[in-house]
Amino acid sequence: MGITARNWREYPQRYRMEAAKCNKCGKIFFPPRLVCNECGNREFEQVKLAGEGKLKTFTVIRVAPSNFIDEQPYAVGIVELTDGVSTLMQITDCDPDELSIGMRVKIEFRKVQTEGDAGILMYGYKAVPLRE
Amino acid sequence: MRDVAVIGIGMNEKWGELWEKSFRTIFVEAALNAIDDAKIDKIDAMYIGCMSGGLFVGQEHIGSLLADYLGTGPIPATRIESACASGGLAFRQAFIDVASGMSDIVLAGGVEKMLDVDGGATTYALSTAADQEYECFHGITFPGLYAMIANAHMHKYGTTRKQLAQVAVKNHKNGSMNPRNQFPFETDIDSVINSVMIADPLTIMDCSPVTDGAAAVILCPLDLAKEKFKDHPVIQVIGSGHATDSIALHSRKDLTWLSAVELSGKNTYKMADKNPSDIDVCEVHDCFTIAEICATEALGFFEPGKGGMAVQDDVTAIEGKIPINTSGGLKSKGHPVGATGIAQILEITEQLRGDSGKRQVKDAKIGMTQNMGGSGGSSVCHILEVK
């Protein structure tokens, strides 16, 4: 299946949240891409995404894909980081009932899934509600 | 460009769990029904929408397989893939083929056999329509993606849980009059809201089902239809539009707005020289209840945020101002992903012919279809008019 290589290729994003900022218009892409869809420029500077943001929307997965069955129910949301980038991730260390749109979250490095019979552990970013 | 007409339509007698029939058989059955309806004796080319023959039945290269089993001879047969919009896109490619003058009699079909694999494999196959590394990796599902659209819509516009349920209630009411449907029964608001929660706030009754099914339609030049195929009223394809958006939901500025639907709709209206107010009946892609609300807004039938209220006020009922999903939609008919877009054309053609029986929209002259891939990453629309 090539899961190991596929996961390895995404390490810079999953482990370090490396993104690419367009040299011309400043738009930040996560994951990085080869051409800016805003201005057509092909040169980027590597940046790290912000570690905080707010929930734009969320849901609670009650019927999970087979590789997440042991986790269900779990919350997933789209987080808008303070640098303006939005991306999808699980929301953890929370009671689904306390979640609301607009809620502030911080990003943490966690185990995301265990893949296949060999059970390679795959890590990445998750959101944790910020409780003021 | 030549004008193009739809002269034949067909699907399986019933969609659902077709255990006893194979992938190739359900397609050939639907295609033969369309061929018999059109009364044609040859096909010049064929386009078949199929999202994932490979993952559902281990079969790719379906152009070769299906042309052989349909007995068409060695014609060009092309498989078209755009996730759940594969059928609508196959119809568009067939339309372009006839309009361009390359082919005269073209079959546009769609097929998906989803119930040969277990639930986990089905969920996985469908999830390939989303971003594998940046959506699916985190455990999101398609109900989950649309649930997030629903929560955003409810938060921004005050759309209610009850209004979502009313989409399912309306479509099942329409579908109860369509015996071909997988689930031709009525339901009520409480049953929808209180059924099993899949991804908050969507229950299993907000979701379209997993289905085996196929559908096919026949296209030819309008002039040929008027001259040779006079058994049915002539139905012209007056507009076609196709657009894409980011595959990942999170890359879109407004999570409540389906830009690809808006753009594909606008291009279709422009080609047809029509406005939303000219449409008498429309089939939209209600893979989830919220999808119908968002699609009817993006197609310009209602202002942004007013789609839920429209369902509540029966504006989209068969007797309403703009009847939506008279067939029962994906919700009641079933959603064999590659076939859905073709079945939408079939419903609109029947409506314009006046053959819809109890579901008939009075004086329907102009009808529209909207077929969507993934969480809105692609959309295909068509407008048909009876001549």
Ligand SMILES: [Zn+2]
């Ligand atoms: Zn740029």
